[in-house]
Amino acid sequence: MTTRLYTHPIYLEHLTPTGHPERPDRLRAIARVLEDEHFDRLDRQQSPTGDADLILLAHPQSHRDKVEAAIPDEGLVRIDADTSASPKSLEAALAAIGGAAAAVDDVFSGTADNVFVAARPPGHHAERETAMGFCLFNNAAIAARHAQKKHGAERVAIVDWDVHHGNGTQDIFWNDASVLYCSTHQMPLYPGTGAKHETGAGNIVNAPLASGDGGDAFREAFRSRVLPAIDEFRPDLIIISAGFDAHHRDPLAEINLTEDDFDWATGELLERAGRFSSNRLVSLLEGGYDLQGLAGSTAAHISRLMKG
Secondary structure, eight states: OOEEEEEOGGGGGOOOOTTOSSOTHHHHHHHHHTTSGGGTTOEEEEOOOOOGGGGGGTSOHHHHHHHHHHOOSSSOEESSSSOEEOTTHHHHHHHHHHHHHHHHHHHHHTSOSEEEEOOSSOOTTOOSSOOBTTBSSOHHHHHHHHHHHHHOOSOEEEEEOSSSOOHHHHHHTTTOTTEEEEEEEESSOTTOOOOTTOOTTTTEEEEEEOTTOBHHHHHHHIIIIIHHHHHHHOOSEEEEEEOOTTBTTOTTOOOBBOHHHHHHHHHHHHHHHHHHSTTOEEEEEOOOOSHHHHHHHHHHHHHHHHHO
């Protein structure tokens, strides 16, 4: 089983205000934990810069233009109350898109069985026409569309276990039955979407969790809602929006998962990838704001990917 890692120094140059939870130290914490000899077999690559036209797979030209125009020559600008941009933010975002697209290419070419992309800014809150929630462009949505356009994937499943609902991914695929979107998330919590009755064209599966829930409730949500939907859908590719802010240490929510829960969920999705999609699985970093919880959870996730 070959697991590839994409990352890039430019991700550290997407700057946010002092005290902002989505900060460059997140990737430094992941890099440190991956220095352990356990990860020596990890195939480490630098993310390529994505062609800006990849943005148009999931967003209109007007959104691309709006984000490009917002990038400052110096300092920071606020795109909304939570979302900022700095002079290198567009370059970082294009490398995040490039890493996601390259990961898709790798699993379809057989260069790797699965790929983890440690990138920022994250993407799952970016709606079709709106940057929000720390996100400029929707990396997972772009990856799914890239798989369909370049590799002929007929069915792509996106599984989002970030503690915040991926309103952007849901918005982009709301009426598209070729993409299954499954999400576990705390509710009520930002951004306020993700109720069970939000089903799109029958392709949206939300499994909200309550404040204080832990691994038992998370695993039950997977077993009762997420995994049966994947089994019925039989995807050609599985994409994970891998946010680790449902960890019990995270400051932005109240779900109490541990590293073992992320390990278990990864294993369940790998089993489906083996059964339906020739092992093709791409995982994209989303949230996770306690550095210790993020590092440990990412290590558990990548360890499971490497085991297959």
